[in-house]
Amino acid sequence: MTDTNNKSLAKQMQVQNLAKSYGDTEILSNINLSLEPGEFICIVGPSGVGKTTLLRSLSGLTSLSAGKVMVGGEEMKSPLAEIGLVFQDYRGSLMPWMKTLENVAFPLRGKGIKKAERNNKAAQCLADVGLDGAENSYPWELSGGMQQRVAIARALAYDAHILLMDEPFGSLDAQTRLSLEDLVLNLRKKLRISIMVVTHDIDEAVYMADRVIVLSGKPATVIDNIEIELGSERNQISTKSDPRFVEYRNRVLNLIMS
């Protein structure tokens, strides 16, 4: 729990007994978790465990085999305006024929918002992720880290108070990765949104999250739910050398390796 909770605009997201199968293969079983307003949680698990499937289920992109996802007390049936998505593969998710500004403003166009207004909003959100000045570039003219920031800006512009991110920094180099981790942490603080990040990087999960949820097993279930009490201010050097950080990290690692 952080002190920004009471001011958050986000609705609570609750996952109740969620299960997902493809054909006869059960991927996820009996998943229960919640994302409180303004909270930052990371979902970790061995690769292939079904993390991405979980995120797709939570975003309304795929149907559930059982259970339900409640957002603000209402059951989610299809993608919601409250939820923004950021995928790992920014190349596949940004449209190369649209300039950066149009990419960010496009979901707003879908909402029927007037051009001047949506462009203003898009420019604002690009500035929020430190990309002012890149409005008129095409995505492919930007570096990988910048493209992923465009994708984040797009989710923000959509007025998503809940951000779901699937391995958002997975295809970036180490330095860009660290700076984007901090960028996302700052955005959370500034915009008081809830964020759920799926990652296979345990350091990243412990560093960013208020809570780390560990998925494991076949079918996957939640095997641990760890409150990360490292305070609301995180720092790449001091936080990561904190003995408690190492302790959390080893705990998660043990769970995943066993």
Added chain:
Amino acid sequence: MKAVNFLPQWLINIISLWTLPVLVVVLWWFVSADSSSFFFPPLKNILAVLYRDLASGLLTSYLLVSLTNMCIGLAYAIVLGVLCGLIIGEFRALREATSPLINFFRSIPPAAIVPIVIVAMGTDSAPKILIIALACFWPNLLNTIDGVRSIPVQMLETNKAFRIPFHLMLWRVLLMGALPQILAGIRIALAAALVLMVISEFFGASEGVGFYIRDKKETFAMTEAWAGTVLVGIFGYILSTVFLKIESWLLGWYFQKTPKELRKLDPAK
């Protein structure tokens, strides 16, 4: 590194582009110069006849008739082929339902239906436009379907998650994402259109470049028949050159370079 740096780059470009075609024409000119063959008249005579009939307005008006048919037929084919392709490409059920039919019809050589259509519909321009449209429809349809299929799943899902309405999805995502393949399809269609433009005028026509070629052949005016053929070739070349320009302008993002106009506006790029 430039191999020849005492010449300006544009001149080198022109030379490398035109050397071979000019060589072929020159070769044709001299090899055929003394030809007494009835079927292969000298190029000099062919060009003289071409100039004569163009200047007299006869071939010019025929050309106009033929090109009008071609453009209308092609336009129908592009609009319908792309529209159907976008929708069939987007919906899997529709794709599966239509695929046997599409595969059957596209394997019929377009020229094979010319006699039937002409007999059924008469000799004015409507059947010719129909023939051209039919021939051009398939490459447009098939390439558009492939183009839609080539859009990354993640892009479609992202737009689905952002609840993009169908009409926007159609014009801004599917059409644009499929555009490289659509334009490749139009290029194939353009070649087919030119062929069918000529063939459709072989039967029961009274005007057009195809009529001119067939009519001259039947009266054993081989030089004129050759002149018509050369004219079609020249126009085919012009059309495909113009089309390539349009393509590279429309697909700046695809070839991952900013169009020249934008670079001029922002010299930093």
